[in-house]
Amino acid sequence: MKARTLKKDKVNIITLGCSKNMVDSEVFSGQLQANGIESVHENRKLDHNIVVVNTCGFIDKAKEESVNTILQQVDLKRSGKLDKVYVTGCLSERYRNDLMNEIPEVDAWFGTMELPLMMKQFNADYRAELIGERMLATPKHYAYLKISEGCNRTCSFCAIPLMRGQHVSKTIEEVVAEAKRLVNMGVREIMLIAQELTYYGLDIYKKRALSELLKHLSDVPGLTWIRLHYAYPHKFPLEILDVMRERDNICNYLDMPLQHISDNMLTAMKRQITRKDITELLANVRDRVPGICIRTTLITGFPGETRDDVEDLKNFLEEERLDRVGIFTYSHEENTSAYGLVDNISAEEKEERAQEIMEVQQEISLEKNQEKVGKVFKVIIDKKEAGRYLARTEFDSVEVDNEVVIESKKALPIGDFVNVRITKAFDYDLEGEVVA
Structure with missing residues (x-):
């Protein structure tokens, strides 16, 4: 048998x-x-x-x-x-x-x-x-690198501290060791992530230590791009911008979720910052790193949001001309402090407001992309689809930002960096050709 x-x-x-x-x-x-x-x-x-x-x-x-x-x-x-x-x-x-x-x-x-x-x-x-060792779910040329867990903020809309606990930073040595392992696996670009990057180090070093971490990471051989995601604007450590400006392999890119801009909404959301603070911070960021790409996330439909608040957001986008904007509609979450407020804006109205705001940003994005036509950018080749290559500049993160579409008879290895001249611009994407 x-x-x-x-x-x-x-x-x-x-x-x-x-x-x-x-x-x-x-x-x-x-x-x-x-x-x-x-x-x-x-x-x-x-x-x-x-x-x-x-x-x-x-x-x-x-x-x-x-x-x-x-x-x-x-x-x-x-x-x-x-x-x-x-x-x-x-x-x-x-x-x-x-x-x-x-x-x-x-x-x-x-x-x-x-x-x-x-x-x-x-x-x-x-x-x-084996802490820090992973089997990548991403293509092997880029990876996300989590530098801390949890969050100490008390934003009124957010349930993440309920699910992830208080902020706990990894040590600089742990993060650098993980980055080196990733590079040995073929990773060329890492995206630093945390619930709040800019709080990094306060729990273990008793000071904000992101700038020090960036210096150590930028010294890792073979690490071509380092990208920063989720920087909280309150008490933003400006010294990280000096490191960004000085180090070639730190992308001139900053993801800073603002959530709103009208003072009454910022107060209700418990964001610990005012519109004046935000506009001054943005000016400072741009002054220290000329040409930096700033990405933000916004929330519309928060309890009590008025038409004036929506107009404030639209005017703000037109004034500041941020490079990248994502938007969420407010979700009424149990056990958050905002849950005690009346969620009195319909789902349809929330979606309409989000669409209205994104139409303003769509125009800005098109205009900014048109300014790139004729210019040459270093890009990373992400994949090949339908006979064309899809790539990104240092100003674009994976999945959420623009792509550069390239037609090339010559094979372009995935994960390689090439120089591309932009030939066409669309609302959210670009077309280009490889240059020697």
């Missing part, structure tokens, strides 16, 4: 939400691999038998997407196509008890900081010596 063979487990990790979640999934995947367990990210072959859904619980749309994804995986389990479904991440951290009752088919639920417990489900050891 033929002996029965047991098929080894294969784990598919589905990541929802932000880049910080992606890093968590990559770390989890690295731990599985170190224990001899095969893992994949977003597996389309459907040849896995276990799924781990890393959820987002930030706003209503993200929560809905997370729940729908869990239900899809549970359906696959019911039909015999999966053995196990596990759930982790922010939604699980925040609503675990409710979800356990509503979706009992899930085999286990884990919070945001329970990787050692999750490993036990696989009869595997959590190996602390």
